[in-house]
Amino acid sequence: EVQLVESGGGSVQPGESLRLSCAASGFTFSSSWMHWVRQAPGKGLVWVARINTVGSSTWYADSVQGRFTISRDNAKNTLYLQLNSLRVDDTAVYYCVLSTGSGGGTFEFWGRGTLVTVSS
Amino acid sequence: SYVLTQPPSVSVAPGKTAMITCGGHDIGSKSVHWYQQKAGQAPVVVIYYDSDRPSGIPERFSGSNPGNTATLTISRVEAGDEADYYCQVWDSSGDQWVFGGGTKLTVL
Numbered sequence: 001e002v003q004l005v006e007s008g009g010g011s012v013q014p015g016e017s018l019r020l021s022c023a024a025s026g027f028t029f030s031s032s033w034m035h036w037v038r039q040a041p042g043k044g045l046v047w048v049a050r051i052n053t054v055g056s057s058t059w060y061a062d063s064v065q066g067r068f069t070i071s072r073d074n075a076k077n078t079l080y081l082q083l084n085s086l087r088v089d090d091t092a093v094y095y096c097v098l099s100t101g102s103g104g105g106t107f108e109f110w111g112r113g114t115l116v117t118v119s120s
Numbered sequence: 121s122y123v124l125t126q127p128p129s130v131s132v133a134p135g136k137t138a139m140i141t142c143g144g145h146d147i148g149s150k151s152v153h154w155y156q157q158k159a160g161q162a163p164v165v166v167i168y169y170d171s172d173r174p175s176g177i178p179e180r181f182s183g184s185n186p187g188n189t190a191t192l193t194i195s196r197v198e199a200g201d202e203a204d205y206y207c208q209v210w211d212s213s214g215d216q217w218v219f220g221g222g223t224k225l226t227v228l
Contacts, residue, residue, distance in 0.1 A: 035217065045155070045163065045206050047217035059215045062121070095162060104210020104217060106153045106168040113162060 002026040002109045004096045009114030016086055020114055022079040022096030027109075030054075030074040033099045035107065036081045038092035048094070049081065064090075086118045122211040124220035131226045132197050140223045142190040142207030150209040152190040154183055157222075158203045166205075167192060194225070202227045 008020040020036075036048040049070040050059045058070050069082040079096055093113040099105035125143040132138040142152060152170050155163040165174055167183035170190065180195045194201055207220040 044204075044222040045157075045208075045219045047219065050217065061216065101168065103151055104212065106165055107155065107163070107208065108165055108168075108174070110162040110164070 002098060004098060004109060004111035006094065006096050006111045006114035009094065009116045011117040011119065012086055013120055014087055014118055016118075018083045018086065018116060020081040020083065020094055020096075020116070022081075022111060024077045024079065024096075024098070027098065029072075029077040033105060034070075034072065034079045035097040035099055036070060036079075037095045037097050037107065037110075038090075039095070039113075040089070040092040043092075046092075050099075051079070083116065086116075088118050088120075090116060091118045092116060121214065121216065122209070122218050124207055124209065124218055126205075126207060126220040126223045128221070129224045129226065131228055132194075133228045134199060135196055138194040138197050138201070138225055140192040140194075140205050140207075140225065142192070142220050143188060144190075144209065144218075146188070147190055147209065148185055148187045150185075150211075152183065152185045153208045154181075154192045155206045155208065156201075156203045157206065163206065197225075197227055199227050201225060 003025045005023045035050045051070045055072045067085045071080045095113045096111040097107045098109040100108045154167040156166045157163040166181050170185040171183045182193045204222045206222045
């Protein structure tokens with residue numbers, strides 16, 4: 001059974017940093033493309049970042065480019081998202097997502113999410 | 121950047137058919153995926169690659185993408201189908217993954 005368990009969320013002030021983690025199990029993590037997707041309270045889903053299987057290629061939404069960094073440790077079956085220079089509008093539940101299939105793939109499996117709150 | 125447009129809300133009586141649309145420029149040339157999100161839960165994919173249904177998703181859920189509008193159709197709607205539904209595509213020109221704004225399905 002695929003399991004994705006996020007951790008690392010919390011409350012921070014604007015300008016501070018956080019690192020989110022996602023522990024993966026039940027599938028071959030090292031062969032899988034992974035994403036982060038976020039959802040602000042009461043709002044819709046927004047794609048944040050994607051990483052290839054070996055971590056050599058990454059893609060970011062314009063809103064987080066230069067502030068967030070996606071990475072992975074295949075030996076630990078863990079995905080990360082480093083959030084720097086946090087802003088109030090980064091407040092959201094952050095989901096770790098396993099994508100499968102060809103082309104851009106589909107977001108087939110989702111974690112339960114971890115809440116990041118940015119407030120002064 | 122690529123934009124997907126969904127109606128904010130759709131209401132339907134139990135047993136009837138709900139149709140949720142997703143519009144975007146030349147969307148027929150892209151693969152569209154649909155996600156269901158019930159209150160307080162993570163999203164679940166209900167249709168992928170325009171019209172394929174994952175195992176465990178009822179046959180009542182179907183999808184089409186013939187042109188400038190993709191459609192998620194839910195037949196014989198049940199109270200348990202009440203949720204937010206999102207369409208999503210991959211914009212290969214910019215390597216961006218895009219969601220529609222979401223549609224709240226209300227079962228009357």
